[in-house]
Amino acid sequence: MPDSTSGADTPTVFVLFGATGDLAKRMVLPAFYELAQRELLPTRWKLIGNGRGERTDDEFRQHVADALTEFGDGTDDHWDAFAKNLRFAGGGFTVDDPGQLPDVIDEIRNGDDDGAGDFSGDDVQLVHYIALPPATFTDYTKALGEHGLDEGARVVYEKPFGTSQKSFEELDVAVHEVFDEKQVYRIDHFLGKESTQNLHIIRFANGMFAGLWNREHVEQVQIDIPETLDIDDRAEFYDATGAVLDMLVTHLFQVAAEVAMEPPLSLRADDLQTARESVIAAFRPIDTDEVVLGQYDGYRDTEGIADDSDTDTYVAARMWVDTDRWRDVPFVLRTGKMLGVSAQRVTLVFRRPEDGPVTHLPADGAALTFDLSGDGEIDITLTVKTPGPGEELSVAHMELPLSSIETNGGGLSPYSRLLFDVLDGDRSLFTRPDGLAHVWEVAAPLLDNPPAIQSYAPGSMGPHAADALADPVGWFVSGR
Ligand SMILES: NC(=O)C1=CN([C@@H]2O[C@H](COP(=O)(O)OP(=O)(O)OC[C@H]3O[C@@H](n4cnc5c(N)ncnc54)[C@H](OP(=O)(O)O)[C@@H]3O)[C@@H](O)[C@H]2O)C=CC1
Numbered sequence: 408m409p410d411s412t413s414g415a416d417t418p419t420v421f422v423l424f425g426a427t428g429d430l431a432k433r434m435v436l437p438a439f440y441e442l443a444q445r446e447l448l449p450t451r452w453k454l455i456g457n458g459r460g461e462r463t464d465d466e467f468r469q470h471v472a473d474a475l476t477e478f479g480d481g482t483d484d485h486w487d488a489f490a491k492n493l494r495f496a497g498g499g500f501t502v503d504d505p506g507q508l509p510d511v512i513d514e515i516r517n518g519d520d521d522g523a524g525d526f527s528g529d530d531v532q533l534v535h536y537i538a539l540p541p542a543t544f545t546d547y548t549k550a551l552g553e554h555g556l557d558e559g560a561r562v563v564y565e566k567p568f569g570t571s572q573k574s575f576e577e578l579d580v581a582v583h584e585v586f587d588e589k590q591v592y593r594i595d596h597f598l599g600k601e602s603t604q605n606l607h608i609i610r611f612a613n614g615m616f617a618g619l620w621n622r623e624h625v626e627q628v629q630i631d632i633p634e635t636l637d638i639d640d641r642a643e644f645y646d647a648t649g650a651v652l653d654m655l656v657t658h659l660f661q662v663a664a665e666v667a668m669e670p671p672l673s674l675r676a677d678d679l680q681t682a683r684e685s686v687i688a689a690f691r692p693i694d695t696d697e698v699v700l701g702q703y704d705g706y707r708d709t710e711g712i713a714d715d716s717d718t719d720t721y722v723a724a725r726m727w728v729d730t731d732r733w734r735d736v737p738f739v740l741r742t743g744k745m746l747g748v749s750a751q752r753v754t755l756v757f758r759r760p761e762d763g764p765v766t767h768l769p770a771d772g773a774a775l776t777f778d779l780s781g782d783g784e785i786d787i788t789l790t791v792k793t794p795g796p797g798e799e800l801s802v803a804h805m806e807l808p809l810s811s812i813e814t815n816g817g818g819l820s821p822y823s824r825l826l827f828d829v830l831d832g833d834r835s836l837f838t839r840p841d842g843l844a845h846v847w848e849v850a851a852p853l854l855d856n857p858p859a860i861q862s863y864a865p866g867s868m869g870p871h872a873a874d875a876l877a878d879p880v881g882w883f884v885s886g887r
């Protein structure tokens with residue numbers, strides 16, 4: 408639910424720090440354009456790209472057009488009107504020197520900007536998007552405060568919001584010295600995926616699932632994100648990060664919290680965030696005996712990776728959520744690069760009825776799966792009678808692609824959805840510092856004392872040692 412100041416009529420200035428960077432061109436700029444195409448932007452808006460170098464507005468417009476061609480669907484008849492709203496403010500942005508940004512904002516506020524829309528005389532909503540290397544988050548936050556661009560503004564932080572308990576706490580203090588929590592939007596784009604949102608909608612909107620969402624009925628939860636991708640053009644970033652930080656303690660933990668949360672009082676931002684982020688406090692600190700770390704063969708031959716790198720490109724972990732609802736139900740989480748298949752599946756595996764008349768039931772014969780990839784899909788696995796003579800059993804699947812549901816314009820990509828929510832003032836799908844503080848407590852045993860890395864063949868499903876973590880059900884996603 409949006410905060411009180413948002414609205415389609417509020418003139419909005421969106422400042423994209425790191426506008427020349429990789430994330431901006433892959434995700435943020437195409438998502439912004441998608442919102443324009445879908446007419447989901449405020450009536451009056453400007454996007455100011457910020458960077459340390461100098462570019463004219465027209466050069467920046469060309470940069471955006473190129474990004475849309477390379478990473479989006481190109482430009483269409485929305486482009487001319489869109490391009491008029493793009494500006495560039497170079498010269499960097501530091502506490503000592505704000506570069507050109509304040510002047511460009513003033514031009515827009517004073518109505519001197521020759522683009523579309525008159526902002527003069529209106530309160531302008533500032534939205535800052537920090538798409539910069541994480542090491543710079545604190546300095547840019549301080550600079551926003553120093554140059555008076557914090558008041559009433561919203562600020563979006565890319566991930567990772569800290570890479571250790573210490574760096575998280577330091578960043579959290581720095582951010583709250585400048586911004587109130589209600590101004591802050593920490594992105595985890597897995598929360599913006601259509602199927603992730605269906606974890607709470609399908610559960611709470613359908614009595615048949617609401618009643619099953621507990622230890623009495625669920626035997627195991629799997630959160631499985633294998634990737635066939637390698638790390639080629641992100642070698643420096645990836646080698647300093649690894650699968651545990653890049654995926655496990657960020658996206659997979661947030662999705663686990665979506666599954667595990669207690670019913671929120673409502674779907675309002677505070678209630679949904681409270682339910683999701685507070686259950687992380689009940690995640691049991693990771694037992695490293697229940698973790699398998701891997702690195703694919705050939706990783707160290709990648710340009711930019713040291714010959715002796717011990718960075719994890721794979722992690723599988725069995726975790727426990729110590730609430731009455733989930734006590735003793737294993738949550739098994741897995742992700743890795745260069746695996747045999749790409750998938751993003753969250754599966755609740757249901758218990759087999761005990762002492763019922765049907766015997767010899769398969770362990771994987773009843774499940775509800777949320778496919779987070781692409782447009783999203785919900786699948787139901789059932790044990791059925793094999794058609795024909797006799798009483799043979801088969802495991803059958805029903806698939807509901809979310810793209811088959813009639814909508815007004817189709818689903819939104821995760822970044823478009825999250826940007827829309829920022830512009831709308833809705834923080835439901837963003838992370839909160841109380842949850843993130845617990846993430847680091849849960850992860851500490853693994854970060855402090857990681858198990859030895861095991862090698863695996865590219866195209867496999869990772870080290871065999873991880874197979875047992877999902878016993879007795881077995882991993883639903885299989886690639887071998
Ligand atoms: N790239 C991706 O696929 C993903 C990235 N992210 C996150 O998004 C954020 C940005 O990532 P990405 O775009 O890849 O990063 P880049 O390395 O591409 O940096 C973005 C921009 O920041 C500016 N910049 C770089 N170093 C500094 C510095 N030391 N001080 C000030 N400005 C600097 C540069 O712009 P200029 O030279 O114009 O000043 C650069 O173009 C990171 O937090 C990352 O973790 C999250 C998910 C995926």
Ligand SMILES: O=C1O[C@H](COP(=O)(O)O)[C@@H](O)[C@H](O)[C@H]1O
Pocket residue numbers: 634636653
């Ligand atoms: O944040 C990240 O996510 C991607 C996977 O995201 P998706 O957009 O393909 O759903 C992952 O490949 C990358 O390593 C990680 O940084």
